[in-house]
Amino acid sequence: GAGVSQSPRYKVAKRGQDVALRCDPISGHVSLFWYQQALGQGPEFLTYFQNEAQLDKSGLPSDRFFAERPEGSVSTLKIQRTQQEDSAVYLCASSLRDAPGEYFGPGTRLTVT
C-alpha cells in the first residue's frame, strides 16, 4: 500500500522566508511524528500528534517552528523567517496507536541560502 509521503522533496529558501512542509501519513495511522536530521547526524524529534492533538512539541527548536494536523490526517510543518541553521532534512513518520514502530517518509531537504 501507499507509504508516508512528503512534499516538496526539496526546498530552497532565502533566509527570512517562510516555508511549509507537508506530510501525508499512512491511512489510518493515528500517530504522526516530525524529525529533523541535520547533515551527518541522526534524526532528532521535533513534535508528535495523536490524531489532531499535538501532544508533544518539546523538540521544536524555536517559536519560529509550528506544526499542525487540523483534521488528524495531513500535517504541515511551518518554519517562519528561516535561518541557515534550519537547513536539514525534515522527516515525517506515522504509526498505529501504541504500535512501537514507525514508518518514515522520504523527507524534505530544506536548504536556506
Place this chain on the structure above:
Amino acid sequence: AQSVAQPEDQVNVAEGNPLTVKCTYSVSGNPYLFWYVQYPNRGLQFLLKYITGDNLVKGSYGFEAEFNKSQTSFHLKKPSALVSDSALYFCAVRDPRMATGFQKLVFGTGTRLLVSP
C-alpha cells in the same frame, strides 16, 4: 533519559564477509530497540525491532540483531555482506515506560557501512 551510542562512524567489509554494526543503549527498564537504514537521498527504512521475547531478531534483507541486556547492546549483523548493503545505518531506542504514553524515538548518530566488491 534514553540514549543510543554507535561507536563506529564507518564500517568497512568485503562482500561475502560477515558484518557487524554496533549499538549500545541507555534506558531504564526494558527498551524497545530499532534499526533503520538510509540510502542516499532517501528516507529511513525500517529493518527490524526488538520489543520482547527471543534475543535474536531477524529483519529485512537478511539482517538480524542480537539484544544483550547485560551489555546493553543491540548489534546489527549479517552473515554475508552485499555491495548493495552499503548505506547509513541508525540504531534507535524508545522507552516504553514514559508516563505520557508517548515514546519518541532517540537515534544514534549513524554508522556508514561500506561493502567493497
